[in-house]
Amino acid sequence: MTTPTHCPGFESFKNLKSFICKCSSCGAEKEIFSDEFKLKHKCVKCHQPIDFQSCEYYAGGDDETLR
Numbered sequence: 001m002t003t004p005t006h007c008p009g010f011e012s013f014k015n016l017k018s019f020i021c022k023c024s025s026c027g028a029e030k031e032i033f034s035d036e037f038k039l040k041h042k043c044v045k046c047h048q049p050i051d052f053q054s055c056e057y058y059a060g061g062d063d064e065t066l067r
Contacts, residue, residue: 015034016033016034016035017033017034018031018032018033018034019031019032019033019034020032021050021052023043023045023046023048023050024050024051025043025046025048026043026045026046026048028043028044028045028046030043030044030050032050032052037052
């Protein structure tokens with residue numbers, strides 16, 4: 001028996017990307033992962049639905065700028 005080097009299920013999450021969108025209504029940030037685009041999201045501040053077509057892409061997992 002071998003000892004696993006990663007948590008079970010690691011492979012299915014290995015290629016996920018994270019994005020931070022700003023709410024088009026109030027400007028609050030919402031972190032969304034690439035496997036969640038099919039889900040409906042609401043802003044935690046103003047509770048308005050977040051529309052991925054109109055939200056402002058602010059940062060992501062590949063973005064190396066400091067926040």
